[in-house]
Structure formats: structure tokens, C-alpha cells
Amino acid sequence: MANPNWTLGVSGNPNGRPTGPRDKKYRKYQIQAEEEKLEDPVLFQHRKLSDESIDIAVRASIASNISSYYYPKWGTVSPPPTPIYNENPFTLPPPTTIEQAKENISTLVAKLANSEVDHATFDRLIAGNVAMVNALLGQDKLAYAHGEVGDTTISILGGLDPPPRNEHFDASP
Numbered sequence: 063m064a065n066p067n068w069t070l071g072v073s074g075n076p077n078g079r080p081t082g083p084r085d086k087k088y089r090k091y092q093i094q095a096e097e098e099k100l101e102d103p104v105l106f107q108h109r110k111l112s113d114e115s116i117d118i119a120v121r122a123s124i125a126s127n128i129s130s131y132y133y134p135k136w137g138t139v140s141p142p143p144t145p146i147y148n149e150n151p152f153t154l155p156p157p158t159t160i161e162q163a164k165e166n167i168s169t170l171v172a173k174l175a176n177s178e179v180d181h182a183t184f185d186r187l188i189a190g191n192v193a194m195v196n197a198l199l200g201q202d203k204l205a206y207a208h209g210e211v212g213d214t215t216i217s218i219l220g221g222l223d224p225p226p227r228n229e230h231f232d233a234s235p
Contacts, residue, residue, distance in 0.1 A: 091120075104131045150178070154187065157194045166191045 068074075095106045107124045110116060152173070157163035170187050173179045179187075 104128050144180075152178075154191075157191055160195055160198055163191045163195045163198075 091110060095103065098106070107128045111121055111124050111128070113121075152169075154166045154169065155162060157166055167188060170179065170184055170191075174181070174184045
């Protein structure tokens with residue numbers, strides 16, 4: 063149902079929105095910036111951010127306004143965590159086999175649990191070892207698909223116990 067007070071093509075506010083800030087509490091800061099002839103509003107807002115005589119809510123709004131100028135790519139994402147600098151460096155051998163990559167991953171998990179390595183480094187090193195495992199598996203799959211099968215000997219170590227000897231039944235040959 064249409065609004066009877068509304069007419070198509072006729073503005074409800076023929077004068078338009080008044081110029082200046084929408085919020086009256088910011089008007090005095092706009093006037094002050096114009097009086098000081100500040101050309102860069104970000105620098106002006108940065109100075110006002112450190113002025114403790116301004117209400118904390120206004121300063122929080124100022125910080126929100128200028129944060130995109132200082133950290134344009136971050137947006138609302140928090141900065142990365144501070145890296146942990148390891149006083150006891152460690153080396154991981156380059157994984158040339160799947161077993162070596164597994165050993166590297168278990169070493170990294172232990173170091174992360176003991177806070178000897180930060181999460182970013184851990185993630186990077188784990189990703190490198192996982193990529194190597196995937197490459198080794200892909201190489202084996204490709205070789206198998208082309209009939210380049212290596213050693214296919216199956217070795218069973220141990221096996222079953224010999225059957226028990228029974229006086230009524232002798233299983234020996």
C-alpha cells in the first residue's frame with residue numbers, strides 16, 4: 063500500500079541536507095581545523111587523538127576514522143602477532159622422504175608446545191613439510207601410473223605362531 067503523503071518525483075527535503083558535519087559535537091573541531099588552516103585532516107585528527115581534554119568517545123571515533131589511513135590494507139584485521147625470537151636456534155633437515163617429513167613435523171609440534179617457536183613460523187615450516195610430502199606422494203603415484211614400479215616385494219616379518227602339537231593330530235609334514 064502506497065504512502066498517501068508521498069508524491070513520485072518530489073523530494074521530501076527540497077533544501078537538501080545541510081552542509082557540515084551531521085553530528086553537532088564535531089562542529090567545533092571542524093571550525094578549529096578551518097581556523098588553523100590545516101590542509102591535512104588526518105594530521106589534525108591525529109593531534110586531537112592525543113588531546114585528553116576531548117571526550118573518550120570522540121577520540122575513539124577519531125581513531126576509527128584515521129586508522130584506514132595508517133593501515134589501509136589491514137582494515138579491521140588485527141596486526142600479526144609479535145614473533146618469538148628463539149635464543150636456541152634449531153635446524154630441521156630437508157625432508158627427502160616421507161618419514162623425514164613426519165619427524166620434522168613432530169619436532170615442530172613439540173617446539174610449539176614448549177613455546178620455542180611462534181605460530182607464524184610453525185605454520186610456514188609445517189606447510190613446507192606438508193608440501194614436500196605431497197610432492198613425494200605425487201611422484202610415487204606418477205611413477206606407478208607409468209608402470210615404473212620399483213621394488214614390489216612384500217616382506218612379512220614374524221607371522222603366525224606354529225600350530226600347537228596335538229597327540230591325536232600331527233600337523234608336521
